[in-house]
Amino acid sequence: MKFFVQHPYKERIELNIGAITQIVGQNNELKYYTWQILNWYFGGKKYSSEDLSIFDYEEPTILDEVGEIVKRNSYHYIDISSFKDLLEQIEYKKGTLAHAYLRKIVDIVAHLERINEQVELIEETMNRHINLNCGQVEYHLENRPLTLDQLLTKNFSPFFTIDNMNLSFEWVSNTDKLSLFLEMLDGLLSQTTEKYLIVLKYIDSFVSEESYTIFYKQICQLVKKYPNLTFILFPSDQGYLKIDEENSKFVNILSDQVEHLYDVEFMYESVAKHYPSNNFPTREDFRISLETVTPYLLTKMLRQPSLSLVDSVVLNILNQLFHFNYRIRYPQTSDEKLLQKFLESKN
Amino acid sequence: MKFFVQHPYKERIELNIGAITQIVGQNNELKYYTWQILNWYFGGKKYSSEDLSIFDYEEPTILDEVGEIVKRNSYHYIDISSFKDLLEQIEYKKGTLAHAYLRKIVDIVAHLERINEQVELIEETMNRHINLNCGQVEYHLENRPLTLDQLLTKNFSPFFTIDNMNLSFEWVSNTDKLSLFLEMLDGLLSQTTEKYLIVLKYIDSFVSEESYTIFYKQICQLVKKYPNLTFILFPSDQGYLKIDEENSKFVNILSDQVEHLYDVEFMYESVAKHYPSNNFPTREDFRISLETVTPYLLTKMLRQPSLSLVDSVVLNILNQLFHFNYRIRYPQTSDEKLLQKFLESKN
């Protein structure tokens, strides 16, 4: 699937959307713009005239491959740009994940019915007591049954405990916060076929690489389990981009050019063809190299990233494959042997 | 019991307070002032500096016979000056009669308990479903049990129906509105020994004399039934003052002088002594005459009320008994016989 995201003066930004889409690249402003539009579009933003002025006062659209408008309510939309956003989703306010999650747990309905039976009995009791006989007019009470929403928002609060001590959500480790979010999402999706779109922006800055790797595996399992679930990730740090055979096509690069990656296998073979030596990395080493260099693709950098020799070569060949005419240079030193020996030596 | 109500520059206003106190007299401003202070005092008004300026910035007080301050929270206080006030008391907002009334109906508690059992079961169900295992931290929901207040204010509404049609409180006849109010009061007081003070101002303007008479009988029965119930009435129209042996001492006259009536029997005998003829009215006729003339006592009127000959005489003698030196004159006519014959003739 494609999203063609409207831009005020550029061509529409083409995003290749899969179950898990990742958006990287050195054009931070364009990534931010893309996030902003996704957020407003699927988040149901009511536009002001200032919001629309750059679009000639027409609401911006997102189109699909065949040029149809993607409906703004195509998805239940959740944006997580900070842990404040996550906290909001965990609380039981209307419109949050936690609220939707609890609503779907079917067994509550029976309890609710029993509650409202009591409410009706109270009505009867009250009306029996009031027993007012004022002329023609009859006075009585009528009950409004309790609703699930009313109960959830007023009568239940989430708590986090450690050793029987309640603690603030802020003190739960970020890794645990993400787990909780995914677990709720899992619970909710087990009860619904409605479509959910989750956008996570730079959330990886807040957890260790190890935790993020676990998190990423969890979302991979989730999207396999639930075809109605879609993630769009904006990874932040070097090293957090995840590339495998399945999702590589949904890695979108927003740099000087906007492209998405090809299949890993295809890229492996293409790069191998141009590789200057026969000692081409293994498939796994190539995949890791891809994860490292993709954020630097398609961009002319003021300051070159510090990369290993192999990664530098792979980066240059990939740019070439995308017909992007730019090469990073590699600082030649005469003392490589000494340096390498140093690195290999034990402490 | 006495209330000595502070006044900014006059002596304290002495009110003789019984189970049913009535306040009449031609000094409308003083009656209004008295009502205002009662209302602020027992209604728990938080005074501003402007409120207190006329009292040298000290809160006004009401004293009892022995000079002790009557506590502002001596009574649950309800002021009814208009049917808007009555409507407020009938609705289920906190602090209203209806709210207190429903709260006291004991059988609700059992229902509420059963509701909260269900709420706890929901909590259990939810926590079983959530079953989150994120590191050391345990995540769970805690319920806040529903309270009676929450249920009453959110889940019950009063309705008035006539022929199965709901209608606004405004369309209920004023007589029925008052009945409803008294019936609620009755219900509430059957469950509590806390003291209630009800002030009704000019409420008689809105019902027929017949309805008001019934209303008055009802409150007489109520105060007999509940020693913790006290009424202060400000009757408005001529004819709405109710005098009997029991309450006559609690009829306070706020005119040029502030006094309360004596026992009916004592006044009957005192007036009889000064009556110019032997044909003195019966006890019942005297009582009715008292009801008629009391509002005009102790005042020098610009314009004399139109009163029957006998009432005029009684008024003058009563003023004399209170040492109030003023007589209304009676227009003498030479044609009384003709006029009387006319009145006696059939159509």
Place this chain on the structure above:
Amino acid sequence: MKFFVQHPYKERIELNIGAITQIVGQNNELKYYTWQILNWYFGGKKYSSEDLSIFDYEEPTILDEVGEIVKRNSYHYIDISSFKDLLEQIEYKKGTLAHAYLRKIVDIVAHLERINEQVELIEETMNRHINLNCGQVEYHLENRPLTLDQLLTKNFSPFFTIDNMNLSFEWVSNTDKLSLFLEMLDGLLSQTTEKYLIVLKYIDSFVSEESYTIFYKQICQLVKKYPNLTFILFPSDQGYLKIDEENSKFVNILSDQVEHLYDVEFMYESVAKHYPSNNFPTREDFRISLETVTPYLLTKMLRQPSLSLVDSVVLNILNQLFHFNYRIRYPQTSDEKLLQKFLESKN
């Protein structure tokens, strides 16, 4: 002019409306109903289904002589049923008399313009200081000029002072409160030709007869001065009805029958014809008698009002003129001479 006020099951209530209309009579419930409808109708009430149920869910109407609907926005409408209402009108909230009054004082506009010149200068100063040069985008402030409403409601408060001491509106004498209201009304109407309808209900219970008489004279002068001003009064106590040649036709009696009075002169002559003696009251005495007996017309009373002999006769003849078949009886006594002598004697 006539108002035909819709009633749910009776015929429309016919009110004869003049510059000053007075509504009296023993049918308190009907008077209350009439007030309620006037209040909702001209007060712009948005009806609920409960409000309309007694009218078969159609909005009630008020018709004029020719059967046309009187528009609900025909008048600026002010209802004063209590001094709380009066206080509201005196404060500067939007929609109150005081607010309208101050808005009309033309000289403020010039000051406001000068204020907004300064606001613009502040804008200029600020924008000069900000002087932001961020790429293509220009940043600046824009001012929203102060409005009269904003100034009046936020920056002015009414105060009552006595000997340089601020005091609450409640402590201003009721007589003074009414004066203030009329003075504001006068000021406002001197600046506008828009129509104002003022309904005053039982307001006379709160001031002395003397003050009420002055108040009534003031409103007579106001309606002469401003043809766009209309009063509807619901007088409460005996003695507060004001009848003169000009307004007698606009005295509406809501009792067992609904009627309005005739011209005083016509009634004088009609009553004279049926008077049982030649000693008919003077025109002025007859007028006073009319003021006394009119509230008791057209009704069968459980308990007769205490009236002088002459007033009793006039009441009976007037009922007869309205074809209302009811006579009050007069208690005959054998000792009239003695009683009268007593009344005439000095202390």
Place this chain on the structure above:
Amino acid sequence: MKFFVQHPYKERIELNIGAITQIVGQNNELKYYTWQILNWYFGGKKYSSEDLSIFDYEEPTILDEVGEIVKRNSYHYIDISSFKDLLEQIEYKKGTLAHAYLRKIVDIVAHLERINEQVELIEETMNRHINLNCGQVEYHLENRPLTLDQLLTKNFSPFFTIDNMNLSFEWVSNTDKLSLFLEMLDGLLSQTTEKYLIVLKYIDSFVSEESYTIFYKQICQLVKKYPNLTFILFPSDQGYLKIDEENSKFVNILSDQVEHLYDVEFMYESVAKHYPSNNFPTREDFRISLETVTPYLLTKMLRQPSLSLVDSVVLNILNQLFHFNYRIRYPQTSDEKLLQKFLESKN
């Protein structure tokens, strides 16, 4: 200056604080914790019992070198973690930078005085018109002068224009948003000697490296100009850490160990001593190398960063200097010459 930030179960986190402090390192959770505490501490958070439970219900503290508690109100505190935060600071709500900024522009006071002169004139005009003479009581209006706060929040709005078209803050480029923020800060600080602490978290993810470099230079100039200004930066991506002779000591590394860097010159010489060859990088190359490797210091990584040979060596030597016993390995390849030749070749 030092901040010793309390931690629930670890030792206090030692931060070396300068005019510009940077916090990097692979321990993302610890960095997040540090930010959270700074934010709550200087942001004036009112703690709940859940917030304090992990601290044995005592408020956490930040101590300085000599063990004194750093006062929570030591600084005006501004936290910018997202552009939503930046937007808030740009709007004119109370407590924001923009509000403080505009308040300090002295020339407004004169305008405000002129406005309030007009308000007083309005008061006079009104009081002259009211001219109420009701008994003893005098009625008048009193003005409440407009305040700067009232004017700023109610009567001015910020606008962004491009080609005379207003556009939303969201559409201003992130680079321009930051410029605007700094310009306001500059304006504000030119008028005050009060201390400001600005915390910027991962803000660099949203702008190009080039823009961030300009931004960093601007804040360097600002802290030189204003000794009462302090920044704490949490840089996000590789390449955004800025190291120079002046600030290197204030680069804090939160990884497996918590340390701060030494003087650049000292590190240059220390590393040179251990460097395996004589071909040691120039001072400038070393500085760039430092910027590259510092975020990876003091941590054992699951996955090694891709670094050039020289950077890898510098990283290892630096770890050694900090007595951190860990070395990254460098993948040896037999084809280096070929790869290097490839990189040097022109397209």
